Amino acid sequence: MERTYLEQLRQPAAAARGKTRWWWYGCRVDKDNISYQLDQMQEAGIGGVEIQILYALEAGSRENLEYFSPGFFDILKFTGEEVHKRGMTMDLTLGSSWPFGGPFVPFVKSAPVVYPYAIDVRGPSVFSYDFTNRMAGEIVGGIMGRMEDSEMLPETIQDISSLLEEKLLFSWPWGTQLKNLEVPEGNYKIVIFLAGQFREHVLMPSRGAQGYVIDHNDAEASRFFFAQAGTPLVERLGRGMVQSFFCDSLELFGHNWTGKIYDEFEKRRGYSLKPYIYALWGKVKGMTEEIRYDFHKTMSELTIENFFSVMTEWCHEMGSTSRIQAHGTWGDILQAYGAADIPEGETFSEWDKYSVNTVHRRLASSAGHVYHRHIISNESFTWLRFPRFTETPEQIKIAADSIFVDGMNQIVNHGYTYSQKDGEPMAFYASSHICHTNTWWKYYKNIGRYINRVCDFLQRGEPVSRICIYLPQHDIWAENPLGDIHMCMKLEERLETSVIDGIAREGYWFDYVNDDVLGRWEEYSYETLILMETDRMPVKTAESIQSFAMHGNLVICAGRLPSQGCGLLQKDEKDKIVSTLFEEMRRQGNLIFAENKKDALLNILKQRVCP
Template identity: 80%
Template sequence: MLEAGIGGVEIQILYALESGTRENLEYFSPEFFAILKFTGEEIHKRGMTMDLTLGSSWPFGGPFVPFVKSAPVVHPYSIDVRGPVIWNYDFTNRVAGEIVGCIMGRMENSEMIPASIRDISSKLEEKLLFGWPWGTQIRNLEVPEGDYKIVVFLAGQFREHVLMPSRGADGYVIDHNDREAARFFFEQAGTPLVERLGKGTVNSFFCDSLEVFGHNWTGKIYEEFERRRGYSLKPYIYALWGNIQGMTEEIRYDFHKTMSELTIENFFRVMTEWCHEMGSTSRIQAHGTWGDVLEAYGAADIPEGETFSAWDKYSVNTVHRRIASSAGHVYHKKIISNESFTWLRSPRFTETPEQIKIAADSIFVDGMNQIVNHGYTYARREGEGEQLSFYASSHICHTNPWWKYYGKLGRYINRVCDFLQRGEPVSDICIYLPQHDIWAENPLGDIHMCMKLEERLETAVIDRIAQSGYWFDYVNDDVLCRWKEFPYKTLLIMEADRMPEETAESIREFAEAGNLVICTDRLPSKGCGYRRGEDKGRRIADIFRQMTDQGLIHLAENKRDALFMLLEEKVHPDLKVEKGAEDIGYVHRRDGKADIYFVANMSQRDWDTRLSVYGERRAFCILDPMEGKAVCPRDYERTEKGTDIEIHFLQGQSFLLIFDSELPESEKDRNSLVWFDTKELDSKWHLEVPEKNFSCYLEKLEGFEKLEELKYYSGEAVYRTEINMSARDLSADCIILEAEQVGCAAGITVNGLQAGQWIQKPYVLNIKEYLHIGRNEIKICVSNLLINRVLDPAWKVEDYQGTVIDEWPYFTEPLNKERRKRLSNRSEKELIKEPFPSGLIGKAKLRLCHMEECSDNL
């Protein structure tokens, strides 16, 4: 890892794939602590850092978590009754779980009438069976005339367990709203680790995404709700599921607002508090929470986003990235990390370094500045059985054939992260998150706030804002009420009907200070919560109406063309891409006197384009972080608005653009390559695969998977050819080695000297300095994808036979189930029928060229 440029590790301890106690140490056993301490010592010897996921798997929980501290899941059970009647009902054996609320109310037109609602919890009686508590019943309840609904809320006995735990680590997930449960978890799962490893050994403790399925309640909700909202929730619990006339959305808002506060205060902040006590920092993925997600991310020392599936493209990832980076910016976190490359391609083992590079760029332009590879799988020694792999990863580790070329990518990622961790982010535009409407509109459930926000704002709209040259942060009420602390000059309010009065007043102050406020579709007109609901709504509507009358708000009739016409008229893009805006994105930071732009082409095509940088007339330089060198623009021009830079992007290429008055004036690239000769290299190649004891001469370059002996081979193939070079040939300014297709990464050696590597298209390399007059050897070592080996019919995952074995887990079915799901190649064989193209494919040539100066007309 260190040799590949990886600076640290995050350890996750997960499910078992084979029997035996040597391979599967008991969670928190003496052997467990011993190997973890040894690992930490070896990491620190190398100057690397160690992060650790607490517990085993996620969400947080384990065998030590008692039922009373686990995550409650409630659901309603309702009965329709027509009065007048004396009503009796036995819930025993009809419902499962503890009744945590019981009300009665009259129904009209499918709505419950507020004045008729009664809390009838006191009518619940314990039912005994031979003196033992057995169930619950209601007796002699007087139901008045009319159609009534009896509603009980049940906290079920079946609660979520941690996902995919290691040996001995199964157990309940904690209640993330309960401070006592959170502290209990950290003291049980974390403090013993620190006592044995030593304070500071763990750099950051990590919290994965909050996938607490079904969790929608907490034992202290009634007490906390009344304390925070000023009235009792008990009579109105039906609104969390059904409709109470004139009150439903206000009650739902107050409930979710309370749950949000409890989660942030009692889990996210408690985790960071405990980490600091242990001499470590907290790294948290907050997506999945129902809470104010910016505040949740902001509670971490290191907010972490996530990227899974095919994200080697340019698009704003609101759900898992941009909200996390926005939180890092508004809560002043230097490091904003990202779980990267999870399932970059499905099925597994088909991802390439090129895809990883572009995916990293898409992460950077969303505002993240630390990459966490997902993932590096524990592996046996060479030849010890099956290929081990982590199911939620891109298998970025030394058992992947192209791993030897990852170092080039690792250096690239380090260079970019180094620049993007400098100074402060720069963004003039902020977008208000309509979280209050989501709380008000959703019934009881484990709301995924980030997903709901993206659905409401719409991906196409957000992408168009970014592609129009506007970099933005998302903001919440906390930020808007402190707007003077931030550099924002434009606020966009989209799809927001509700907001607190304090936020509306702050927006008015923001506009009165000369800043731009744009609303789309409609103006906010509703307050938040039940108490004084109508008064607050009128106040919100009045504030925005007055702002409109005073010309302090611009209303776009829709968030599509109308919004973008208004933005184009009122706001200068920070960095405008003339051609290729759908593929080329940027992020901007300011470090002292220097302004740093990272600009990336996240596509499989070249772009000749102009970058218009608003307000900049200082000297600048352009760095290629992949090659580690400066490049010159084709041309640039100072304009009234700033600087226009003409630049050529190769497919998947990125640059660092730095403006600083202390830099020398940039030179223009006045030269172009003119070919004067081509030497074809598509014949006389010798192919050798030492691992398979195979060699042959090739009549033409085509994928070696077409050879029967190498059809399912994954590894390195060595191609050699020779070519005579004359003095005239070597008079060329450049001699470019070019290959049509490489499957999928290669190292090039010329006359025994390392000349370079290919990890992405175009496959070109200037090799002039390595050539001499006479005979020259060109050797290209190509590593292909792991998928070919996985598709091999000879590669099978065998079940453990029988039902009982002599080693843990003793019963075979749980182990076999995990092996079939996580270790087998079933999904790969279902989705892919033939091995992937491997080796050198198509034409290969040397291009001899001279440099010629271009005319001024570019």
């Protein structure tokens, strides 16, 4: 017999209990303290742990366990058994700390950082140049083109890669030189593109876990990482011991390239990137934004296919699920989150008040809704107060409410710091101190019970959104030069926090949507689509929006109508189709135009849509 709501509230499902990140400094842990702390968590209503092993507090201590040493595997297996004994769950961050990498990652599978080395020359002349000791790294391209009004003229671009020669020192490869390049008349720019030899390493790892971060666009690099950092763990711990393997936020500093980009770009976009690579930093006349769009679109597809999806596939092979924080990626953010079994957002800073958190929460929950993920988790209470130890249970409870209102239905505390039972209290630098060494810990069980009830209630239901907001990701790709674009931050800056928060405060619940969702709009319950700060979109998306409107749904465009297609090939034709479709919708009354995305948009919503 089905339980009543009151019975559910009195006895919420154990699976919906809150979880916590569990910091293990240098893997300096012992079995007695592990058992003690798990007892503390269980009593406080915490239903699962996410172990993240990071830097040692005393680097020289012999008690620090070497990464992947026999003692390392032994203590993890013991912990998993103790966790399961108590009816709790264990999640694990692969490697040590974040992003994914380690000592086994060779340079060729690490995350490339490409930058230009430019020289201005005037012709007619014959030009030679010795790059030796003036730049360090692998040359991935070289072009020369005539400049006019600070733009490179596309018809003058030459690929000069074949003219670059290796320079030897006593028969050893030492550098690169350019010899006898004929420069035509006029002002020219030579640009050599380098994949630098200095690349990101894992941030704050434990002993023995240092090393390069992997190329997140390369499936071979991803598979190699999971085979080295993950499969041995499963072999020793057993399938099912780890419920979810966790990927923390993608803090990929400078990662902007992949070795397969030329082949993949041409295959996916239909033309060669090599002649036009300068557009990624400078301007190529009449082509800059289209080439940048095509490049970032390609990188997006590679990242989602070759990292996010590969991680989930590997987790399933190991009998586990994937839990992924996708913020930090340059890719289609909803697809990136949606590739995970459990998309996870994040909350940091003073969020013990409600405001829509686009960057770290609403995008994650929207992805969970549109890709039908039952659990949407949230790394919670990071930096809730600074200095540390000043956050209160009241602030934590209110912060949890703001997380729930943004659509998340699983709390992961940030977090619980491993400390010796009778030793000095330890605390992670960015974490709220939610563990047994806090003076108010004995009261946390009240919050734990509350979190369990709310999460259980939310997980039993289905999200219902009648309004959706289109993400102008194509414009961000087109307008940004080469870099490790943080798509979530760029979207919030473009849409504006005050605008999105204003919509929510008027009582309008909404999801963010992308092209994939609009292409299948009949599968969803949306009745109103809002477009703002959108100039570009694929022709197929414009056609889907027209179909959405013709079936009696409301389309609101704020500020301006979309007027451009996406990408370099057939640009004029695509621009005309997109522009014509939206002008027709406006003329036929299938679209309402708002003069701005603030007051005018809200007034139309109030007139036409019930909160």
